[in-house]
Amino acid sequence: MAGVQVSNVSRSFGAHKALDDVSIDFADGGFYALLGPSGSGKTTLLRQIAGFDFPDSGRIAIGGESVERVPVEKRRIGMVFQNYALFPNMSVADNVAFGLSVRGEPKAVIAAEVQGALDLVQLGKLGGRRPHQLSGGQRQRVALARAIITKPRVLLLDEPLGALDKALRVGMQIELKRIQREIGITTIFVTHDQEEALTMSDRVGILRDGKLVQEGPPEEIYNRPKSEFAATFLGDANIFRGESTGNGIRLPDGTAIFAGSGANLAPGAKAICAVRPERIRIFTDAAAPDTANANVLRGEVSKRIFAGNSSTYFVERGGQMLKVIVQNTGVDKLAEGQEVVLRWSPESTVLMAAS
Amino acid sequence: MAAQVAAASRSGLRSALPLLAPAYLWLTVAIFLPLSAMVFFSLMTELPLSGKPWAFTLENYTAFFSQSLYLTLLLASLRLGLEVTLWCIIVGYPAAYVLAKVLKGRSREAIFLLVILPFWSNGLVRIFSWAMVLREGGILDTALNAVLPFKINIDLMYSYPAVIIGLVHSYVPYMVLTCYLTLQAIDDSLIEAGRSLGASRLQMLKRVIIPLSMPGLVAGAALIFVPVVGSFMEPRILGGRTGTFYGTVIEDQFVAVFNWPLGAALSFILLAVVLVILAVASPVLRRAM
Amino acid sequence: MATTRVLEWLGRLYIWLLLAFLYVPIIIMALMSFNVSPFYQLPFEWTTEWYASLWQNDQLISATWNSLEIAVITTIICVVLGSAASLALYRYEFRGKKFLQALLFPPIAIPWLITGTAMLIFFFGVGIGRGLFAILLGHVALALPYVIVVASARLQTFAPELEEAARSLGANQWQVTNRVTLPWIMPGVIAGGLFAFAVSFDQFVVSYFLSTPGQTTLPVEIYAAIRKGFTPEINAVSTIIIVVSMALMLLTARFFKFGGEK
Numbered sequence: 001m002a003g004v005q006v007s008n009v010s011r012s013f014g015a016h017k018a019l020d021d022v023s024i025d026f027a028d029g030g031f032y033a034l035l036g037p038s039g040s041g042k043t044t045l046l047r048q049i050a051g052f053d054f055p056d057s058g059r060i061a062i063g064g065e066s067v068e069r070v071p072v073e074k075r076r077i078g079m080v081f082q083n084y085a086l087f088p089n090m091s092v093a094d095n096v097a098f099g100l101s102v103r104g105e106p107k108a109v110i111a112a113e114v115q116g117a118l119d120l121v122q123l124g125k126l127g128g129r130r131p132h133q134l135s136g137g138q139r140q141r142v143a144l145a146r147a148i149i150t151k152p153r154v155l156l157l158d159e160p161l162g163a164l165d166k167a168l169r170v171g172m173q174i175e176l177k178r179i180q181r182e183i184g185i186t187t188i189f190v191t192h193d194q195e196e197a198l199t200m201s202d203r204v205g206i207l208r209d210g211k212l213v214q215e216g217p218p219e220e221i222y223n224r225p226k227s228e229f230a231a232t233f234l235g236d237a238n239i240f241r242g243e244s245t246g247n248g249i250r251l252p253d254g255t256a257i258f259a260g261s262g263a264n265l266a267p268g269a270k271a272i273c274a275v276r277p278e279r280i281r282i283f284t285d286a287a288a289p290d291t292a293n294a295n296v297l298r299g300e301v302s303k304r305i306f307a308g309n310s311s312t313y314f315v316e317r318g319g320q321m322l323k324v325i326v327q328n329t330g331v332d333k334l335a336e337g338q339e340v341v342l343r344w345s346p347e348s349t350v351l352m353a354a355s
Numbered sequence: 356m357a358a359q360v361a362a363a364s365r366s367g368l369r370s371a372l373p374l375l376a377p378a379y380l381w382l383t384v385a386i387f388l389p390l391s392a393m394v395f396f397s398l399m400t401e402l403p404l405s406g407k408p409w410a411f412t413l414e415n416y417t418a419f420f421s422q423s424l425y426l427t428l429l430l431a432s433l434r435l436g437l438e439v440t441l442w443c444i445i446v447g448y449p450a451a452y453v454l455a456k457v458l459k460g461r462s463r464e465a466i467f468l469l470v471i472l473p474f475w476s477n478g479l480v481r482i483f484s485w486a487m488v489l490r491e492g493g494i495l496d497t498a499l500n501a502v503l504p505f506k507i508n509i510d511l512m513y514s515y516p517a518v519i520i521g522l523v524h525s526y527v528p529y530m531v532l533t534c535y536l537t538l539q540a541i542d543d544s545l546i547e548a549g550r551s552l553g554a555s556r557l558q559m560l561k562r563v564i565i566p567l568s569m570p571g572l573v574a575g576a577a578l579i580f581v582p583v584v585g586s587f588m589e590p591r592i593l594g595g596r597t598g599t600f601y602g603t604v605i606e607d608q609f610v611a612v613f614n615w616p617l618g619a620a621l622s623f624i625l626l627a628v629v630l631v632i633l634a635v636a637s638p639v640l641r642r643a644m
Numbered sequence: 645m646a647t648t649r650v651l652e653w654l655g656r657l658y659i660w661l662l663l664a665f666l667y668v669p670i671i672i673m674a675l676m677s678f679n680v681s682p683f684y685q686l687p688f689e690w691t692t693e694w695y696a697s698l699w700q701n702d703q704l705i706s707a708t709w710n711s712l713e714i715a716v717i718t719t720i721i722c723v724v725l726g727s728a729a730s731l732a733l734y735r736y737e738f739r740g741k742k743f744l745q746a747l748l749f750p751p752i753a754i755p756w757l758i759t760g761t762a763m764l765i766f767f768f769g770v771g772i773g774r775g776l777f778a779i780l781l782g783h784v785a786l787a788l789p790y791v792i793v794v795a796s797a798r799l800q801t802f803a804p805e806l807e808e809a810a811r812s813l814g815a816n817q818w819q820v821t822n823r824v825t826l827p828w829i830m831p832g833v834i835a836g837g838l839f840a841f842a843v844s845f846d847q848f849v850v851s852y853f854l855s856t857p858g859q860t861t862l863p864v865e866i867y868a869a870i871r872k873g874f875t876p877e878i879n880a881v882s883t884i885i886i887v888v889s890m891a892l893m894l895l896t897a898r899f900f901k902f903g904g905e906k
Contacts, residue, residue, distance in 0.1 A: 099813035367736035374732035385785030389766035585755025
């Protein structure tokens with residue numbers, strides 16, 4: 001087991017900068033998600049760590065040892081591929097055994113290890129099958145067993161759940177997490193699915209255009225995004241644009257919005273405030289004084305979407321459509337066209353520089 | 356991704372060359388250089404090797420155009436190619452349709468294999484086998500006389516129809532193969548959709564199935580037409596005296612008359628005709644491949 | 645519904661008629677090789693004397709050995725050169741790759757009469773001349789494109805992640821090629837090899853132009869015999885050839901589906 005340090009890694013393909021001075025520290029035993037839209041460089045970064053490709057500059061260390069010029073087969077990593085990449089000409093057991101077998105381990109040792117790995121992924125009885133006889137979820141488990149049997153220092157997962165359907169994916173998320181805890185391996189996991197990143201990982205790194213946008217525990221990124229991109233890519237956010245007042249912004253029409261956290265910006269600079277839809281409360285009259293929720297805006301309900309346990313209201317205010325999510329308490333139901341008052345607290349509001 | 360590929364391609368040729376060079380060198384020495392040499396020799400009066408004096412000339416080509424014999428024979432060969440191709444379509448297309456759309460499962464696989472199997476067996480031997488059937492006192496003659504109450508003489512051997520039959524027998528599997536591949540790719544639900552819109556079987560065939568299988572038909576036609584135009588062994592065996600075609604004349608220049616420069620010129624003219632045909636068919640061919 | 649069934653029935657009947665057209669002449673030719681009459685006269689009387697007399701025909705036997713020898717060597721050369729070339733075409737990207745792939749089609753598409761006569765002229769011109777070596781040169785060139793096309797088709801279905809997966813598990817380049825890539829393309833290579841054997845063993849036109857009286861192959865020898873007159877001996881040797889080449893193709897079909905069925 002070992003941590004992974006990526007320091008100032010850059011990689012270009014022709015004129016295209018796939019990775020641009022990326023530094024990120026993956027602590028020993030952690031579960032990391034690399035999140036980003038397609039083309040953001042997340043897969044490129046994973047392939048650099050794996051050793052399929054070498055950086056133009058920068059350093060990659062696994063367990064403190066520099067590996068940026070070490071080819072993949074000497075890095076002692078385990079990798080699960082997007083489409084599993086099981087060897088079709090081998091049985092499940094032979095697939096799992098492959099890593100030990102190329103190392104020349106004795107047959108008896110291999111057999112025992114294979115059984116152990118298959119038991120761990122709960123496929124103990126399927127060793128004799130061929131990959132094409134397995135379901136998607138089972139293939140996924142075989143790929144995982146094959147990757148961890150060699151006791152790699154790092155486990156790399158490239159969108160491992162992308163090919164599974166929704167229900168199976170949730171089951172596999174829990175399973176993956178259980179196995180990861182059980183063997184305590186440093187795991188780096190590439191995904192474009194924000195929900196997956198939030199639920200599974202200890203830390204998340206968001207990439208965009210080859211740059212690391214923000215990195216930290218999921219709660220921190222969700223509650224304290226540092227940029228509009230981070231705020232809107234990980235979860236949903238209402239964005240207000242205006243001039244900084246130091247502790248918030250002033251909208252073009254003069255309305256003040258107070259932010260409880262965020263960047264230190266000189267008054268007058270262009271700035272934005274972000275607030276999550278579920279943090280906004282919605283009232284039919286402005287009368288009730290509410291000192292905790294100092295941010296107040298008036299608007300008109302333009303659309304309501306009912307989603308069972310919650311309702312999403314789209315409220316129009318000064319040409320901007322705001323999104324508000326209200327838990328379904330069985331009481332309020334607001335009609336489209338109704339005048340409403342929106343309130344939320346400064347603590348729910350993050351100030352950041354305009355991008 | 357695209358940029359990644361572009362970057363890889365710079366070093367690609369250096370890694371690929373040692374693996375590619377032997378194969379392509381061989382093809383160059385045994386195919387491409389000979390074809391070029393043929394053009395060169397076709398412009399000579401004599402083979403430079405025979406020790407006789409030689410010079411450059413266009414005589415071999417003017418021979419083709421001034422002596423109506425060669426042009427007539429080329430036209431005869433083109434006609435032969437056309438007729439054989441048409442017969443192959445008539446015989447092969449329905450068979451491909453039945454294979455692709457009527458038969459199912461293992462019986463389809465087995466019959467498909469049976470249809471294309473002869474194609475990969477010796478062509479010379481198969482042509483010879485027709486001599487057994489077609490000659491006077493052969494099987495066709497005997498069988499028909501056994502069945503029919505009156506005496507008829509069937510002697511198709513050494514005739515134009517015999518050449519056609521032998522060539523269709525040789526090349527029809529090609530047509531079945533190419534048409535089968537395109538027909539099989541047509542989704543059955545497309546046919547059902549057409550039928551549900553009220554189209555009759557014939558209308559469906561004319562307006563949907565044949566247009567969609569056109570690439571297979573064209574590919575098959577090109578693959579049959581080209582070698583038939585250059586055939587010489589089949590007309591020799593089955594055509595006898597009537598079996599004089601452009602191909603047999605070329606053969607004669609090389610093995611009987613020993614006028615190699617003229618043979619080269621005739622070969623090159625045939626090559627030009629073939630290349631024009633392939634070029635015309637190539638957009639469709641490329642889609643079919 | 646009733647018309648559908650009638651049409652289906654007619655379709656099946658048609659296929660069987662086509663199969664009859666394709667196979668009856670061959671079967672008759674084979675039967676005549678077991679008939680006593682040297683003039684193919686009926687009634688049929690069983691004999692194997694024509695096969696026995698094949699053994700006495702030294703010319704035919706030496707031509708057979710030549711054919712087999714050339715086919716085997718052609719197969720080996722084509723498999724080695726063809727696998728290497730298809731692997732390179734699969735693995736690497738470079739300018740002119742499309743052109744190189746397009747170059748594979750002229751040898752397949754140009755009538756053998758043209759290629760054969762062109763080889764004859766060229767080999768004569770550069771001093772290789774005619775004979776078995778020239779025939780081998782020609783056969784390899786004719787069969788090579790088939791092998792490359794067949795092996796490439798197989799490689800197209802190979803997922804490059806498999807090589808990456810093997811490397812991530814610690815396999816070196818040799819282990820990756822040996823244990824993952826080669827097992828995958830093996831059916832394509834075997835099929836390509838059998839194709840090459842068939843192309844060479846059945847090749848008549850090119851061999852015909854490149855052979856000399858002493859150095860000739862079986863089909864050329866048979867052609868010469870046919871032109872002298874039909875004999876049951878020709879039937880016998882033809883039967884042997886057709887059985888061998890059909891068996892070979894059935895074997896090929898086991899390794900390589902002829903497109904379509906996936």
